[in-house]
Amino acid sequence: MSVSDVTPNAALPRVDEDFEGRGQGITQHVRLSRHNAVLLIEMVQEQNRNAMTADMKAALGEAFAQASSPEVRSVVITGSGKAFCAGGDIKAMQEPRTRESVEATMRRINETLVLPLFELPKPTFAAVNGVAAGAGVGIALACDFRVVSDKADFVFAFSRLGLVPDFALSFTLPRLVGGARAKELALLKGRLTAEEAERWGLVTELCAPGVVLDRAMELAARLAAGPTVALGFTKRMLDRSPTLGVHAALELEATSQSAAAVTRDHEVARQAFLHRDGAPSFEGR
CATH class of the missing domain: 1.10.12 (Lyase 2-enoyl-coa Hydratase; Chain  A, domain 2)
Structure with missing residues (x-):
């Protein structure tokens, strides 16, 4: 669902042009719009299901920096097309890497993307419109609330790739579902349907696919009007x-x-x- 799909809804008032994407990277990969005091951050790389490429990471980091503006009082993150975020960029993983280069990359991602989102001193919502995999799950769980399509899946594919959870999942997942279930999901199960994720406590509200963004924006607007x-x-x-x-x-x-x-x-x-x-x-x- 795109911004244009929901703009006529009364829950989404005017778009503030001051918060359109600044810079080439943020316009190509992430679309920003402010609806009164709610900042909508939309990943717009439908052709690769909003995968977490290097450019996407940089654009999201810039978007989260803009979310720190005092004019913004709540934040909604979503994906365009049929996916919320398909996780890491598998093509980039084929490039030669060393342990040192991977660690440096992870530290940079943590400092410029994960921590700025997690530590935003205002309510954050993930409007999970479709599949969230790997790093996409990390982004969703780093938000305070998750409004989820009943057709979405949460996919933990790290172990299948010989990797470990990142994007703060080792921190957020056990706190949301408990240590035993976190291990079950990361090591054994690997995937949750939307209904399973709701039963496990990962979902704030389950919605039909066509109203996920509307509902997330409605809830975000409610908190944006708060103290x-x-x-x-x-x-x-x-x-x-x-x-x-x-x-x-x-x-x-x-x-x-x-x-x-x-x-x-x-x-x-x-x-x-x-x-x-x-x-x-x-x-x-």
């Missing part, structure tokens, strides 16, 4: 909690609450509550 700073702190606290003891968790709560308590959004919400003025109109600051 962005507080949502970002909440996301950070919950992401870090599995590795924290109770004392560290309480300390993080204290520092986060103290920062949220002096935001304009808290003041607006407090005044609305005290004066019974209805739902507050958050400004994202």
